[in-house]
Amino acid sequence: MKMTWNKWMGITLSSIMVTGLLTGCNTDQEVGKQDSANKPTAEANANLNKSGMPIVNEPIELTFFTGLAATNGSTPFEERLVYKEYAKMSNVNVKFQFIPFDSLTEKRNLALANGDYPDAFFTARMPAADLMRYGSEGAFVKVDEMLDYAPNLKGLMEKYPDLKKALTMPDGHIYSFPSFYSPEFLPMLIGTPLWVKQDYLDKMGLKEPKTIDEFYEFLKAAKTTDLNGNGQADELPYSGTGIGPLIDQLKGAWGVGNRGLGHKFVDVDPANGKLRFFRLTDNYRSMLQFLNKLYQEGLIDKDVFTQDGKTLYAKGAKGQLASTINPNPKTQFNGEGYFGLGALKGPNGDQMYTHIKVPMVWPGAFVITSKNKHPEATVRWMDHFFGDEGGTFFFMGKEGVSYTKQADGTLEYVDSIKNSPEGLTLDQALTKYVSWMGGSYPGYVQHSYFKGSESLPESVEAGEKAKPYAIKDLWYNFNYTEEETEFMSTIGTDIQNYINEMESKFITGAASFSEWDKYVKTATGMGLDRYMKVYQGAFERYDSN
Numbered sequence: 233m234k235m236t237w238n239k240w241m242g243i244t245l246s247s248i249m250v251t252g253l254l255t256g257c258n259t260d261q262e263v264g265k266q267d268s269a270n271k272p273t274a275e276a277n278a279n280l281n282k283s284g285m286p287i288v289n290e291p292i293e294l295t296f297f298t299g300l301a302a303t304n305g306s307t308p309f310e311e312r313l314v315y316k317e318y319a320k321m322s323n324v325n326v327k328f329q330f331i332p333f334d335s336l337t338e339k340r341n342l343a344l345a346n347g348d349y350p351d352a353f354f355t356a357r358m359p360a361a362d363l364m365r366y367g368s369e370g371a372f373v374k375v376d377e378m379l380d381y382a383p384n385l386k387g388l389m390e391k392y393p394d395l396k397k398a399l400t401m402p403d404g405h406i407y408s409f410p411s412f413y414s415p416e417f418l419p420m421l422i423g424t425p426l427w428v429k430q431d432y433l434d435k436m437g438l439k440e441p442k443t444i445d446e447f448y449e450f451l452k453a454a455k456t457t458d459l460n461g462n463g464q465a466d467e468l469p470y471s472g473t474g475i476g477p478l479i480d481q482l483k484g485a486w487g488v489g490n491r492g493l494g495h496k497f498v499d500v501d502p503a504n505g506k507l508r509f510f511r512l513t514d515n516y517r518s519m520l521q522f523l524n525k526l527y528q529e530g531l532i533d534k535d536v537f538t539q540d541g542k543t544l545y546a547k548g549a550k551g552q553l554a555s556t557i558n559p560n561p562k563t564q565f566n567g568e569g570y571f572g573l574g575a576l577k578g579p580n581g582d583q584m585y586t587h588i589k590v591p592m593v594w595p596g597a598f599v600i601t602s603k604n605k606h607p608e609a610t611v612r613w614m615d616h617f618f619g620d621e622g623g624t625f626f627f628m629g630k631e632g633v634s635y636t637k638q639a640d641g642t643l644e645y646v647d648s649i650k651n652s653p654e655g656l657t658l659d660q661a662l663t664k665y666v667s668w669m670g671g672s673y674p675g676y677v678q679h680s681y682f683k684g685s686e687s688l689p690e691s692v693e694a695g696e697k698a699k700p701y702a703i704k705d706l707w708y709n710f711n712y713t714e715e716e717t718e719f720m721s722t723i724g725t726d727i728q729n730y731i732n733e734m735e736s737k738f739i740t741g742a743a744s745f746s747e748w749d750k751y752v753k754t755a756t757g758m759g760l761d762r763y764m765k766v767y768q769g770a771f772e773r774y775d776s777n
Contacts, residue, residue, distance in 0.1 A: 301670020358596025
């Protein structure tokens, strides 16, 4: 008897081993059956409209496996304004099966292993490796073969060729709709600037830091000044969650990391145009030595390696943070008067803003499965949200109900959302209307209709500062074959973990820079040549798509 949707939710992890073996034994014939399972019937084709609304003449029902962020409330999506209205417009009624993000990977893997999944995966964070594996087995619909029903996604791929490169798997097919940020929306791609408090600068008689040396002088002064006026030496020149964000903000001042945050180990050597593993270069070592100096002098919070966001924001609420990295101090801990730094000039004259995310954040934000009897209608349902009209609808809701258009053409949520009478936060108030809170959603994010912290004036200003020095050739993520994925998830991951571990030791002083040559030799001997060959192959496929 076939397992039902509810039953697999309670299956123990031990069953994954068995079902994994079974799915690994699929014959070509079985895969062929999966491919044919989603071919529409003549009746389904007759019911479908190729353009306009409704999508189908007679109502249809679909079920989506749906990831849910803790900040997204528990109100069923079916009861939220955007989906109630969309069901009326489209004649497509969707049932969203909620799976919390903290158990999402386990439940998604189990569903894939069992082959017991619904019509689509929505906000389910499907990784590229699974898109390739299960897509090639016939479990997922080939979106590239249905682009006539997806004019908005097709148009975006034509406008931004790198989007098509990143969505195309090594077998040449596209199996998903992504979560895609407009490349022109730089504050969104920056996400978490390096923030400095203006009135603290004023108290110290300093101007905005423009170079690495000036940033160092600012941190030193903050260490010895009672900036928050409480009579205690509790000021933290810099604090954050982990050391990685600070590295990513500063490395451009040493001329490394020139292909963006999607590639934290490999970039292009400007001297010869070839790929390089920049984390072992002399320039990168110099940056680590600078961070070691900051740490040894107490200019970096000693808790930076272990604290979570809650602890950091509590410090911010007490006025302890002279500088920090997060989405926006105003939204995170009611921190007023912070501004974002631009690209700092380094000791050798390098000045490059490298802290820029890949515009395609989640490649597998929406995946249609072989169980879907209405794939074309489902493609049309999703594609609507990738256009201007559908994007505004997805993020803002309905004009006159959840938002209004101002005289200058800008959009604003209604006052009952911005200033909830019940004392709700913005995210909480929005759960009656939309579902994008918490991220991982499929859709196209533009400044005109996205009202997250990245759209606040401080974030927009930080984007303007970064713009002149933003990296010019931003790589999206590369996709790997199954063999390459196996290498990168084992030996490749071991190399990366070793690098991260040793860098923390160099910064804290647990390892001496006199050991650098030995460290480079060890990392190289772990399989770095093979790592770079895999990277080169993935890059060449990406570049040729």
